[in-house]
Amino acid sequence: MNRKRALISDTFKVKKRRTGTQKFGAISDGDGPTDIRSTLEYLMTLFPRKLFNDSLPPIVMKHQLYSIHNDKTLVDKELNKLRERGELLMFQLGFDADAFGLVFAADYKAKVLAGEDGRPTRATVERFLEKFSSPCTELSFSKDKILKEFLFTDSEITQLVKSGVLTVRDAGSWWLSIPNSGKFTKYFIQGRKAVLGMVKKSKYSEVLKAELEERRTTSHVKFHMKYHIHDIVGAELVESIPTTSGTLLRHVES
Numbered sequence: 001m002n003r004k005r006a007l008i009s010d011t012f013k014v015k016k017r018r019t020g021t022q023k024f025g026a027i028s029d030g031d032g033p034t035d036i037r038s039t040l041e042y043l044m045t046l047f048p049r050k051l052f053n054d055s056l057p058p059i060v061m062k063h064q065l066y067s068i069h070n071d072k073t074l075v076d077k078e079l080n081k082l083r084e085r086g087e088l089l090m091f092q093l094g095f096d097a098d099a100f101g102l103v104f105a106a107d108y109k110a111k112v113l114a115g116e117d118g119r120p121t122r123a124t125v126e127r128f129l130e131k132f133s134s135p136c137t138e139l140s141f142s143k144d145k146i147l148k149e150f151l152f153t154d155s156e157i158t159q160l161v162k163s164g165v166l167t168v169r170d171a172g173s174w175w176l177s178i179p180n181s182g183k184f185t186k187y188f189i190q191g192r193k194a195v196l197g198m199v200k201k202s203k204y205s206e207v208l209k210a211e212l213e214e215r216r217t218t219s220h221v222k223f224h225m226k227y228h229i230h231d232i233v234g235a236e237l238v239e240s241i242p243t244t245s246g247t248l249l250r251h252v253e254s
Contacts, residue, residue, distance in 0.1 A: 036078035039068050040088075040102065046227040051187070055115060055180060057107035061188075062090070062100040064227075067234035086135040092175055094167070095185060103178065105136070112165060115179055121159040128152070128160055136176070143172045187222045188231075194220040195228040196251065199238055205251035209240075212249060 043065070044058035065075045079102070082088035089108050091101040109129050116122035131150045132138075146152050152160070157174075160166045164179030178184075198215060199207055213225050221228065229249070233240045239250040 036065065036069070036075060037082065039065055040082075040104075043227070043230060044104075046224040046230075048223050048227075051222055052180075052183065055111065056178065056184060057103045057111045059178065059181070059184060060102045061231060061234070062102055063098075063234035064230040065234065067230040067240070080137070083137045084135050089136060089176070090139060091178055092139050093178075093181065093185065094175070095189070100139075101178065101181075108178070112163075112179060116163060119163070121163045124152070124156045124159045125163050125165055128165060132176075138176070140169050140173050140175045141166070143174075146174075190220045191223050191228050192231055192237075194218055195225070196232055196237060199232070199249055200251045206248055208243075208245060209247040209249050 040060055043060040047058035047060070049056075049058065062075075062079065065079075066072055069075050079088065079090070083090060087105055089103050089105050091103065093099055093101045112125060112129065113122070116125050128150070141150075143157070146157055147154075157166070161168065161174065164177060164181075166174040167177040169175045194217070195212075198212065199205060209229060212229060215225065217225060232238050233249070237252055239248075239252060241248040241250060
Protein backbone atom coordinates (compact mmCIF):
# COMPACT_ATOMS: atom_id res chain seq x y z
CA MET A 1 0.00 0.00 0.00
CA ASN A 2 1.51 3.34 -0.99
CA ARG A 3 1.71 6.26 1.38
CA LYS A 4 -1.24 8.18 -0.13
CA ARG A 5 -3.54 5.16 -0.04
CA ALA A 6 -2.47 4.38 3.53
CA LEU A 7 -3.27 7.94 4.62
CA ILE A 8 -6.76 7.82 3.12
CA SER A 9 -7.39 4.40 4.66
CA ASP A 10 -6.27 5.53 8.13
CA THR A 11 -8.34 8.70 7.91
CA PHE A 12 -11.47 6.81 6.90
CA LYS A 13 -11.17 3.81 9.18
CA VAL A 14 -14.28 3.27 11.31
CA LYS A 15 -13.00 2.00 14.60
CA LYS A 16 -14.23 -1.31 15.94
CA ARG A 17 -16.65 -1.27 18.86
CA ARG A 18 -14.89 -0.81 22.17
CA THR A 19 -15.60 -2.32 25.53
CA GLY A 20 -15.38 -0.78 28.98
CA THR A 21 -16.83 2.38 30.51
CA GLN A 22 -15.83 4.84 27.80
CA LYS A 23 -18.92 6.35 26.24
CA PHE A 24 -19.00 6.43 22.46
CA GLY A 25 -21.85 6.98 20.09
CA ALA A 26 -25.01 8.77 21.09
CA ILE A 27 -24.70 12.48 21.68
CA SER A 28 -26.82 12.83 24.75
CA ASP A 29 -27.87 16.48 24.89
CA GLY A 30 -31.00 16.18 22.76
CA ASP A 31 -29.27 16.67 19.41
CA GLY A 32 -31.20 14.64 16.86
CA PRO A 33 -34.40 12.59 16.59
CA THR A 34 -35.06 9.19 18.13
CA ASP A 35 -36.29 6.93 15.28
CA ILE A 36 -34.05 5.76 12.46
CA ARG A 37 -35.90 7.23 9.47
CA SER A 38 -36.21 10.59 11.21
CA THR A 39 -32.51 10.43 12.05
CA LEU A 40 -31.69 9.88 8.38
CA GLU A 41 -33.87 12.82 7.38
CA TYR A 42 -32.24 15.01 10.04
CA LEU A 43 -28.70 14.11 8.97
CA MET A 44 -29.59 14.71 5.33
CA THR A 45 -30.62 18.28 6.18
CA LEU A 46 -26.94 18.81 7.05
CA PHE A 47 -25.81 17.67 3.60
CA PRO A 48 -24.55 20.68 1.55
CA ARG A 49 -26.66 20.43 -1.61
CA LYS A 50 -25.52 23.81 -2.95
CA LEU A 51 -21.86 22.80 -2.71
CA PHE A 52 -22.53 20.25 -5.45
CA ASN A 53 -24.97 22.47 -7.40
CA ASP A 54 -27.75 20.18 -6.21
CA SER A 55 -26.46 17.46 -8.55
CA LEU A 56 -25.99 14.83 -5.81
CA PRO A 57 -28.66 13.19 -3.67
CA PRO A 58 -28.16 13.83 0.06
CA ILE A 59 -25.65 11.26 1.37
CA VAL A 60 -25.38 10.06 4.97
CA MET A 61 -22.70 7.66 6.18
CA LYS A 62 -24.15 4.69 8.05
CA HIS A 63 -21.89 5.16 11.06
CA GLN A 64 -23.17 8.72 11.50
CA LEU A 65 -26.40 7.22 12.84
CA TYR A 66 -24.36 5.60 15.62
CA SER A 67 -23.59 9.11 16.89
CA ILE A 68 -27.26 9.44 17.82
CA HIS A 69 -28.27 5.83 18.55
CA ASN A 70 -26.10 3.67 20.84
CA ASP A 71 -27.71 0.40 19.75
CA LYS A 72 -25.87 -0.38 16.51
CA THR A 73 -27.72 -3.66 16.06
CA LEU A 74 -31.06 -1.83 16.16
CA VAL A 75 -29.79 0.78 13.68
CA ASP A 76 -28.64 -1.90 11.24
CA LYS A 77 -31.92 -3.81 11.63
CA GLU A 78 -34.05 -0.73 10.92
CA LEU A 79 -31.87 0.26 7.96
CA ASN A 80 -32.33 -3.21 6.50
CA LYS A 81 -36.11 -2.82 6.82
CA LEU A 82 -35.98 0.46 4.88
CA ARG A 83 -33.83 -1.17 2.22
CA GLU A 84 -36.14 -4.18 1.96
CA ARG A 85 -39.10 -1.82 1.45
CA GLY A 86 -37.24 -0.16 -1.41
CA GLU A 87 -37.02 3.20 0.38
CA LEU A 88 -33.27 3.27 0.97
CA LEU A 89 -30.12 2.38 -0.98
CA MET A 90 -26.72 1.62 0.49
CA PHE A 91 -23.41 2.11 -1.29
CA GLN A 92 -19.86 0.94 -0.68
CA LEU A 93 -18.21 4.22 -1.48
CA GLY A 94 -14.69 2.86 -1.78
CA PHE A 95 -12.99 4.75 1.05
CA ASP A 96 -12.86 1.87 3.50
CA ALA A 97 -14.42 -1.58 3.77
CA ASP A 98 -16.58 -0.41 6.69
CA ALA A 99 -17.70 2.94 5.20
CA PHE A 100 -21.19 2.82 3.69
CA GLY A 101 -23.22 5.66 2.23
CA LEU A 102 -27.01 5.85 2.54
CA VAL A 103 -29.31 7.58 0.06
CA PHE A 104 -33.08 7.57 -0.22
CA ALA A 105 -34.00 5.61 -3.36
CA ALA A 106 -36.31 8.32 -4.72
CA ASP A 107 -33.58 10.96 -4.37
CA TYR A 108 -31.02 8.72 -6.07
CA LYS A 109 -33.20 8.00 -9.08
CA ALA A 110 -34.25 11.63 -9.46
CA LYS A 111 -30.66 12.93 -9.45
CA VAL A 112 -29.37 10.17 -11.72
CA LEU A 113 -32.08 10.81 -14.32
CA ALA A 114 -31.62 14.58 -14.10
CA GLY A 115 -27.93 14.09 -14.83
CA GLU A 116 -28.75 11.93 -17.83
CA ASP A 117 -30.91 14.52 -19.59
CA GLY A 118 -29.85 14.80 -23.21
CA ARG A 119 -27.26 12.03 -22.98
CA PRO A 120 -27.24 8.97 -25.25
CA THR A 121 -26.94 6.71 -22.20
CA ARG A 122 -30.23 7.89 -20.65
CA ALA A 123 -32.44 5.08 -22.02
CA THR A 124 -30.05 2.40 -20.77
CA VAL A 125 -29.72 4.05 -17.35
CA GLU A 126 -33.48 4.49 -17.02
CA ARG A 127 -34.02 0.80 -17.81
CA PHE A 128 -31.35 -0.14 -15.25
CA LEU A 129 -33.10 1.91 -12.57
CA GLU A 130 -36.39 0.20 -13.39
CA LYS A 131 -34.76 -3.23 -13.04
CA PHE A 132 -34.00 -2.68 -9.37
CA SER A 133 -36.97 -0.41 -8.60
CA SER A 134 -38.24 -3.31 -6.58
CA PRO A 135 -36.33 -3.51 -3.25
CA CYS A 136 -32.59 -3.44 -3.92
CA THR A 137 -30.56 -4.73 -0.98
CA GLU A 138 -27.45 -5.52 -3.01
CA LEU A 139 -24.30 -3.44 -2.97
CA SER A 140 -22.89 -4.98 -6.15
CA PHE A 141 -23.93 -7.01 -9.18
CA SER A 142 -22.21 -9.86 -10.98
CA LYS A 143 -21.89 -9.88 -14.75
CA ASP A 144 -24.04 -13.01 -14.85
CA LYS A 145 -26.88 -11.22 -13.01
CA ILE A 146 -26.72 -8.12 -15.21
CA LEU A 147 -26.64 -10.14 -18.43
CA LYS A 148 -29.08 -12.95 -17.62
CA GLU A 149 -31.46 -11.46 -15.04
CA PHE A 150 -31.40 -7.77 -15.98
CA LEU A 151 -30.96 -8.64 -19.69
CA PHE A 152 -28.31 -6.05 -20.53
CA THR A 153 -25.61 -6.48 -23.15
CA ASP A 154 -21.87 -5.98 -22.66
CA SER A 155 -22.04 -2.65 -24.49
CA GLU A 156 -24.90 -1.51 -22.25
CA ILE A 157 -22.86 -2.41 -19.15
CA THR A 158 -20.16 -0.16 -20.56
CA GLN A 159 -22.75 2.63 -20.85
CA LEU A 160 -23.81 2.12 -17.22
CA VAL A 161 -20.20 2.39 -16.09
CA LYS A 162 -19.71 5.49 -18.24
CA SER A 163 -22.80 7.09 -16.69
CA GLY A 164 -21.49 6.40 -13.19
CA VAL A 165 -24.28 4.17 -11.83
CA LEU A 166 -21.84 1.25 -11.81
CA THR A 167 -18.15 1.18 -10.90
CA VAL A 168 -15.82 -1.77 -11.28
CA ARG A 169 -15.53 -3.94 -8.17
CA ASP A 170 -13.36 -6.65 -9.70
CA ALA A 171 -13.23 -8.74 -12.86
CA GLY A 172 -16.85 -9.62 -13.61
CA SER A 173 -18.66 -7.55 -10.97
CA TRP A 174 -19.62 -3.92 -10.33
CA TRP A 175 -20.60 -1.77 -7.36
CA LEU A 176 -23.83 0.20 -7.50
CA SER A 177 -22.56 3.78 -7.34
CA ILE A 178 -23.53 7.43 -7.12
CA PRO A 179 -22.56 9.39 -10.25
CA ASN A 180 -20.17 12.31 -9.70
CA SER A 181 -19.60 11.48 -6.01
CA GLY A 182 -15.82 11.84 -6.25
CA LYS A 183 -15.92 15.44 -5.02
CA PHE A 184 -18.02 14.35 -2.04
CA THR A 185 -15.32 11.83 -1.15
CA LYS A 186 -12.59 14.44 -1.42
CA TYR A 187 -14.36 17.03 0.73
CA PHE A 188 -15.46 14.42 3.27
CA ILE A 189 -11.89 13.20 3.83
CA GLN A 190 -10.53 16.75 3.98
CA GLY A 191 -13.19 17.85 6.43
CA ARG A 192 -12.76 14.85 8.71
CA LYS A 193 -9.02 15.41 8.96
CA ALA A 194 -9.48 19.13 9.64
CA VAL A 195 -12.14 18.68 12.35
CA LEU A 196 -10.17 15.91 14.04
CA GLY A 197 -7.19 18.25 13.99
CA MET A 198 -9.24 20.92 15.78
CA VAL A 199 -10.09 18.47 18.56
CA LYS A 200 -6.56 17.16 18.84
CA LYS A 201 -5.05 20.66 19.04
CA SER A 202 -7.41 21.70 21.83
CA LYS A 203 -6.20 21.61 25.44
CA TYR A 204 -5.95 17.98 26.59
CA SER A 205 -7.16 17.02 23.08
CA GLU A 206 -10.76 17.61 24.10
CA VAL A 207 -13.42 20.22 23.40
CA LEU A 208 -17.09 20.78 24.18
CA LYS A 209 -19.27 19.81 21.25
CA ALA A 210 -21.17 23.11 21.43
CA GLU A 211 -17.89 25.01 21.23
CA LEU A 212 -16.64 22.97 18.28
CA GLU A 213 -19.88 23.64 16.41
CA GLU A 214 -19.21 27.37 16.67
CA ARG A 215 -15.56 27.21 15.62
CA ARG A 216 -14.53 29.21 12.58
CA THR A 217 -13.67 26.63 9.96
CA THR A 218 -10.85 26.52 7.45
CA SER A 219 -11.20 26.16 3.69
CA HIS A 220 -10.81 22.41 4.17
CA VAL A 221 -14.17 22.17 5.99
CA LYS A 222 -16.84 22.58 3.33
CA PHE A 223 -19.64 20.64 5.05
CA HIS A 224 -21.75 21.70 8.02
CA MET A 225 -19.69 21.25 11.19
CA LYS A 226 -22.45 19.08 12.69
CA TYR A 227 -22.16 16.72 9.70
CA HIS A 228 -18.49 16.13 10.53
CA ILE A 229 -19.15 15.84 14.27
CA HIS A 230 -21.70 13.08 13.67
CA ASP A 231 -19.05 11.42 11.51
CA ILE A 232 -16.17 11.46 13.99
CA VAL A 233 -18.42 10.45 16.92
CA GLY A 234 -20.13 7.65 15.00
CA ALA A 235 -16.80 6.37 13.68
CA GLU A 236 -15.45 6.41 17.26
CA LEU A 237 -12.57 8.68 16.37
CA VAL A 238 -13.52 10.76 19.41
CA GLU A 239 -15.12 9.86 22.72
CA SER A 240 -18.46 11.50 23.43
CA ILE A 241 -18.62 12.17 27.17
CA PRO A 242 -21.61 13.76 28.94
CA THR A 243 -20.61 16.48 31.43
CA THR A 244 -22.43 19.14 33.41
CA SER A 245 -21.22 21.66 30.82
CA GLY A 246 -22.50 19.62 27.88
CA THR A 247 -21.10 16.88 25.68
CA LEU A 248 -17.31 16.72 25.68
CA LEU A 249 -15.49 15.31 22.66
CA ARG A 250 -12.08 13.78 23.35
CA HIS A 251 -9.65 12.69 20.65
CA VAL A 252 -8.94 8.95 20.59
CA GLU A 253 -5.38 7.93 19.90
CA SER A 254 -5.27 5.27 17.19
